[in-house]
Amino acid sequence: MPAPAVPEISEEVIHESIDARTETLVSLRELGPPDLVHLLKQNLRNTGKQTGVYHHVTGVDASSSASLAAYINTLTYKEHGQAPTHKIVEGVYCCYNAFSRFDMRVHVTIPGTVEAFCVDERGEKRKATDDLWLETYLCSVLRAYSYADDGSGDTIRKIMGVRRFNPVTNTETEHRFLSAAETLFFRGWQLGSDSVVQVPNNVSNHLTAGLLKYFHTTGRFTSAINLFEKLRTQNVEVSSLLAKVLFMGNEEVQGVRVLHQALKESPMDYVMLDSQAEFLIKKAMTAETPAQKEERLKMALGCADRSTVGAPSEFGTWARLAQVYVALEDWENALTILNSCPMFTYQDKDAPIMPEPKEVYLPTLPETRLDEIDSEPESRFSEQVDQSLLNLRGASYRGTFKLAYNILTEMTAKIGWDQLLKIRSSVFVMEDEYRTDRQEDASQAQPAKRNPSTDGLRGSPEPSTNGDNETEEEEEKKETDNDSTAQTLTNGSGDDTVEKPIHTIDPGEVKADGDTTATTDEHLSRLNNKRLCERWLDSLFMVLYEDLRVYTIWRTQMAQYRAQSMQYKKSAEEWEILGALAERLQRHDEAAEAYRACLAARFSPKALLGILRVFQKQKNTRDTVAALIRLVTWQYRWYSEFSPELLHTIRVLIEEEGAVKVRSIIQATSLPQNVLDLTHHYAALCATFRSSGTDG
Template sequence: MPAPAVPEITEEVLHESIDARTESLMSLRELGPPDLVHLLKQNLRNPGKQTGVYHHVTGVDASSSASLAAYINTLTYTKEHGQPAAHKIVEGLYCCYNAFSRLDMRVHVTIPGTVESYCMDERGEKRKATDDLWLETYLCSVLRAYSYADDGSGDTIRKIMCVRRFNPVTSTETEHRFLSSAEQLFFRGWQLGSDSVVQVPNNVSNHLTAGLLKYFHTTGRFASAINLFEKLRTQNVEVSSLLAKVLFMGQEEVRGVRVLYQALKDSPMDYVMLDAQAEFLLKKAQAAQSPEQREERLKMALGCADRSTIAAPSEFGTWARLAQIYVAMEDWENALTILNSCPMFTYQDKDAPLMPEPKNVFLPVLPETRLDEIDSEPESRYEEQVDPSLLNLRAASYRGTFKQAYNILTEMTAKIGWDQLLKIRSSVFVMEDEYRSERQDTTQPAHARNPSTDGLRGTPDATVNDDRSDEENVSNNANPSDTPPAAPSSLTNGNGTIEESSVERPTHTIDPGEVIADGDTSTTTDEHLSRLNNKRLCERWLDSLFMVLYEDLRVYTIWRTQMAQYRAQSMQYKKSAEEWEILGSLAERLHHHDEAVEAYRACLGARFSPKALTGILRMYEKQKNTRDTIASVIRLVTWQYRWYSEFSPELLHTIRSLIEEEGAVKVRSIIQATSLPQSVLDLTHHYAALCATFRSSGTDG
C-alpha cells in the first residue's frame, strides 16, 4: 500500500508554526491537537535560501524518539511528482502532545546528523524526555488517532487542513503495546478529560475509556477487551461497567448481565453501571416480539434509569436515558418533563491547531486515488449557490448535549406530530399567556392598560429566542427578540406524502427568571396561582430548541410542498448539490429517512459528496444490500485517501461487519468485480486485509 501523499503548508516567516504551537500549549484542554511535522527545505540551486513547510499527522508510532525520527526520514524520500527535486530537507521537527503531563514532546532531526529529543512545557521551557513520558505520549497519540479520525462523511477532514491520518494499530503486536500502555495508565485516564456530554470525568468515563471502546467496536477484538477489563476489575469494581459493555458488543449478553448484577451488589449506586443496564434493557425492549415483553423490559429499564439520575443528578447522560425510555413508553408528558430537567453543558470541541496565515498551501493528489467523479468535486463545490434560509438552520450546528436533547425532541415529533407536541408542551409548562392573565387578575383591572403592560414580552406579537447559540443562552441568560411569524404551510407524514396542516409557531413559555423577579414585587397569592401549581417552568434552552425545531419543520415543509407541486406539473425540481446535501441532513434530523435518501441521491446526481454517500450507506447497511454497500465504501475510502487519510474506524467497521455476515472471499470478490481502476480497489482491499490480520469472524472461509 502506498502512503498517502504529503501536503505542505509554506510559512510566511521561518518557524512561525512552531512558535504558534508553543504559545497554544497553555490553552489546550483535551487530548491536544494533531502532531505537527515541520521541515526545513534548502534550495539546491541557492543553498542559502531556506523554506519552512509543515503538515499535521495522526497515528504515527510515538513510543520513542527513534520512531518519530524515522517518520521524518521517510519524508526525505518522497518524490516531487516525478519532477527533478528542487529542494532537499535539511532539518525536521516532530511535535507530539502528551495530555497526561501537559507537555509537548519534540524530536529534532538534522539531515544528515543527529537526533535530539526533549519536551516543552506550557511556559515554553525545555525539559528532559523520560521513558515514562514517552509511554504517556504513545497512548495519547493512539487515542488522538481514533478521536480525530473521520467517520466517512468528510466533516472531520475539512475541519483541519493538511492532516495525514494513519491507523495506529495495524497488527496484534501493536495492539498488545497499546493495551499494555492503557492498562498501566488506566486509572489516570480521568486526567485526559471526557466527552462534552460528561460533566465530571471518572475512572470509566473519560477519553481513554472512550478510545478503548471505540477501538474494540471497530476491530471486534472482544477477547482482548474482556481480558483487559477482567484484570482491571480486580483493582476497581467500577470497571465492571466497561466489561459488561464489551460483553454486550460481543453478543455475550447473559455473561454481561451477570457481571452487572454482581457488581451492583458491591456498588449499588454506580451510575455508569445503572445506565449500562438501562441502555441494554431499552435495546431489548425495542427488539421485543410482543407488547407484553416490551412493556416489561421498559419498566425494568425505567427503574434502572430513574435510580441512575439519583446517583448522578448532575450528569446529562442519565437524564437523557430516562427521557428516551419515556419516549419509548409513549409517556410524552414525562418525557418532556425529564428532558427539561437535563443539565446542559457548553460544548468543548477537540483541540485544533491555531496557525498563522500561510504563504502557500500545496495539496498533491496521489495517482492511486484518481477517480473522475471524486476529482471533480472541489471545483463543483466552489461554483454552487445556496439559499440563505438553508444556511441559517441552527440545528445543523448543534453538538454535545444540545444535539442529543434535540434528537429526543425530534423523535417525539416524528412519532406524535408537531401539533400534538405543542399541546403536550402547553399542558406540562407554564405558558406566557396563562402567566400574564393570572398576574393581570391579581394586580390590576382587566380593562386597565398602560405602556408598561403593552411592552411585556409576548404582547402583542409572538417572539423567538435570539440568534445566539443555546450554549450562550444557558450561560448568559440572554433575552429573546422579536421575529415575524411565518406563513402556514403543509407538512409531510412519516410516509412522505403531503397532508395539509399548518406549522404553527410555538408560543413562549414563561421565563423562570422573570417569575422570580415578579415574585419580589407582586402581591399574587397561592390561591390565585392555583391553576399553575401543577405545571413546570420551561428552561430557556428547551424553549429555544422548540423554536429551532419550528424553523426546521417550516423549511422541510416548504421543500416537500414544492416538490409535490412540481411533480404534479411534471416539472423538474432544481437545487444545487450543496442545497440537496443540506436538505438530506435536515430530513435525517427530523427522522424522515426516505426523504433524506431522496435528497442525498439528488446531491450525488449533481456531484460527488462524501456526506451524502455516507447517509445513503447507512440505508444500505440497514437493508443488508451488500453490493451497494461495498460500492459506497470503495468510493468513500478513495475520497478519504485522496485527502491524506488511510484510516476511518467507521469504514473499517463496515467492512468487518460485511465480512462477518458474507465471508471474506465473497466480499473480496465483489470488490474486485467492481469496474473501477485496480489502484482504487486496492485501497479497500487494504481494509479487508486488516480484518484478516486481526482474524475477524468470517476471514477463515
C-alpha cells in the same frame, strides 16, 4: 500500500508554526491537536535560501524519539514532480502529551543528530523521560481514533492537510496499546471526557472512550474482556466497561451477570445502572409481544431512575430516563425529564491555531485518481445555496444539545408536531396564559405606587426570550405568511399546517415578577402547578419549528412539481443540506431521496455515507461495497488511510458475507485497480485481526 501524499503548508516566517503551537499549549483542554511536523527545506541551486513547511499527522508511532525521527526520515524521500528542487535539512516532530501537559518534540538534523525534549505550558524545555514517552504514545493512539473521520468528510474539512494513519495495524501493536492503557488506566480521568460527561471518572473519560471505540471498530472482544477482567479486580467500577464489551460481543447473558454481581457491591454506580437501562431498552425494542416490551421498559425505568439519583448532575442519566419515557409513550413525563437535563457547554476537540500560510500545496497520488471524486472541489466552489438552508441552527448543535434535540425530534416523528405542542402547553407555563393570569391578579389588587426605581428594575414588559430577537422573529413570520407557498405547508400528513410555537414564560421573569415568594407560589398554583420551561428547551422548540418549516416547504414544492410533471431543481450542496435536515428530523426515506439527488449532481462523501446506511439496512451487499470503495478512495485522496467507521462497516460485511465473497465483489467492480486496492487494504486489516468470516 503507498502512504498518503504529503501536503505542504509554507510559512511566511520560518518556524512560526512551531511558535504558534507553543503559544497555544496553555489553552489546550482535550487530548491536544494533531501532531505537527515542521520541515526546513533548502533550495538545491541556491543553498542560502531556506523555506519552512509543515503538515499535521495522527496515528504515527509515538512510543520513542526514534520512531518519530524515522517518520521525518521517510519524508526526505517524498518528492513530487520530475526532478527534486529542494532537500530537507531539518525536521521537528511535535506530539502532545495530555497526561503531563507537555509537548514532546524531536529535532532531527539531516544528516546529523536527533534531539528529544519536551516543552511545558510556559514554553520552557524539559527532559523527555521513558514515562513521558509512554503517556505520549497512549495519547497519540487515542487522538488517532478520536480525531478520525467518520467517512462523511466533516472532520477532514475542519483542519487542512492532516495525514491520518492507523495506529494499530496488527496484534503486536495492539498488545503495546493495551499494555500502555492498562498501565495508565486509572489516570484516564486526567485526560478529560466527552462534552456530555460533566465529571470525568475512572470509566467515563477519553481513555475509556478510545478503548471502546477501538474494540467496536476491530471486533477484538476477547482482548477487551481480558483487559477489563484484570482491571476489574482493582476497581469494581470497571464492571460497566466489561459488560459493554460483552454486549458488543453478543455475550449478553454473561454481561447481565457481571452487572448484577457488581451492583450488589456498588448499588448506586450510575454508569452500571445506565448500562442496564440501555441494554433493557434495546431488548424491549426486539421484544416479541407488547407485554414483554412493557415489562422490560418498566425495568429500564427503575434502573434509569436510580441512575439519576446516583448522578443528578450528569446529562446522560437524565437523557436515558427521557428515552425510557419516550419508549413507554409517556410524553408528558418525557418532556418533563428532558426539561430537567443539566446542559453543558460544548467543548470542541483541540485544533491547531496557525498563522496565515504563505502557500498551500495539496498534492494528489495517482492511486487515488477517480474522475467523479476529482471533480468534487471545483463543483462545490461554484454552487449557489439558499440562505434559509444555511441558517438552520439545528445543524450546528453538538454535545448535550444535539442529544436533547434528537429526543425531541424522536417524539415529533412518533406523535406529530401538533400533538407535541399540545403536550408542551399542558406541561409548561406558557407566556400568554401567564400574562393573562397576572393581569387578572393586577385588576383585583390595589394599584401599586410607581417610581422610576421599580420601573427600571422591572424592565420592559416584553423581554426577549432565549436571547432571540422577538422583533426579527415576528418580521420573519410575517414574511412567511405572505409567501403563498408557505401558506400551504403541511407537516407531512397533508392535513395540518406547521404551527409556530408560542414561547413559554421565562423562568427569570417569573422570579422577578413576583413581589414575594409566597405571591409567586400562589400565582403558580392557579396554573395547575405547571412547570417552568428551561430557556434552552424553549429555544430547541423554536429551532425544531424552523427545521420543520423548511422541510415542509421542500416536500410541498416537490409534490407540486411532480403533479405538474416538472423537474424540481436544487444545487448539490442544497440537496446535501436537505438530506441532513431530513435525517435530523428522523425522516430517513426523504433523507435518502435528497442524498441520491445530491450524488446525481456531483460526488459528496456526506451524501454517500447517508446512502450507505440505507444499503446496510437493506442488506444490499453490492451497493454497500460500491459506496465503501468510493468513500475509502475519497478519504485517501485527502491523506487519510484510516477511518474507524469505514473499517467497522467492512468488518461487519465480512462477518455476514465472508471475506472471499466481499473481496470478489470489490474486484468485480468496474473501477481502476489502484482504487480497488485501497479497499482491499481495509479488508486485509480484518484478516490480520482474524475477524469472523476471514480465512483461517
